Amino acid sequence: NAGVTQTPKFQVLKTGQSMTLQCAQDMNHNSMYWYRQDPGMGLRLIYYSASEGTTDKGEVPNGYNVSRLNKREFSLRLESAAPSQTSVYFCASSVSSKDQYFGPGTRLLVL
Amino acid sequence: AQSVTQLDSHVSVSEGTPVLLRCNYSSSYSPSLFWYVQHPNKGLQLLLKYTSAATLVKGINGFEAEFKKSETSFHLTKPSAHMSDAAEYFCVYTGGGNKLTFGTGTQLKVEL
Numbered sequence: 042n043a044g045v046t047q048t049p050k051f052q053v054l055k056t057g058q059s060m061t062l063q064c065a066q067d068m069n070h071n072s073m074y075w076y077r078q079d080p081g082m083g084l085r086l087i088y089y090s091a092s093e094g095t096t097d098k099g100e101v102p103n104g105y106n107v108s109r110l111n112k113r114e115f116s117l118r119l120e121s122a123a124p125s126q127t128s129v130y131f132c133a134s135s136v137s138s139k140d141q142y143f144g145p146g147t148r149l150l151v152l
Numbered sequence: 153a154q155s156v157t158q159l160d161s162h163v164s165v166s167e168g169t170p171v172l173l174r175c176n177y178s179s180s181y182s183p184s185l186f187w188y189v190q191h192p193n194k195g196l197q198l199l200l201k202y203t204s205a206a207t208l209v210k211g212i213n214g215f216e217a218e219f220k221k222s223e224t225s226f227h228l229t230k231p232s233a234h235m236s237d238a239a240e241y242f243c244v245y246t247g248g249g250n251k252l253t254f255g256t257g258t259q260l261k262v263e264l
Contacts, residue, residue, distance in 0.1 A: 045195075081161070081256055081257075082256060083242060083254035083255055083256045083257055084196075084242070084252075084254040085254070086251060086252070089251070099251065131195060131196065133196075140198065140201070141198075141252060142198075143188075143195040143196040143197070144195055145194060145195045146193075146194075146195055
């Protein structure tokens, strides 16, 4: 049972480039989330999807877009990467908000 | 606004001594509270959770936390630290819905 998987594990981008972070879960969870983690700031919610077909903004959505492709997959897209988006990105899933399961993270460096 | 405050950004203990990681919350609702652990270059793992049942919550790896409404606290403790406990710990709050609010984290160092 893989749980929550994320690809890629590492990525280096130049300013202005675009990329999509992929997330998949095999636990049949309804809800999925994208967070970013920056030193000294804990995790901050970027977007979430309470169920297939719905998405909502979190605390820091600017510069990002998401797609809930199906129940398993939830992708995060950076259309024009900026150095301020250098971070570690975590995807999570849950049946309810009370038990979220996290992926291993994607480390992104924007030069 | 609802929030959590982790009172120490770094805690250092000797192996075999007790661990105390402090967390206070601010909420006008009856909260659900969690502790997550993150080992270096890893994702987050749920240690324990409080969801309005017993106020003393036992988690994995010998950790426990006590919900004290009068003190608005949810401190994490362990009687005897092990080297493998060295990690970053996050206190997390939710008042309901789908959103978790994370504290800023406490880095636990365990020394021989």
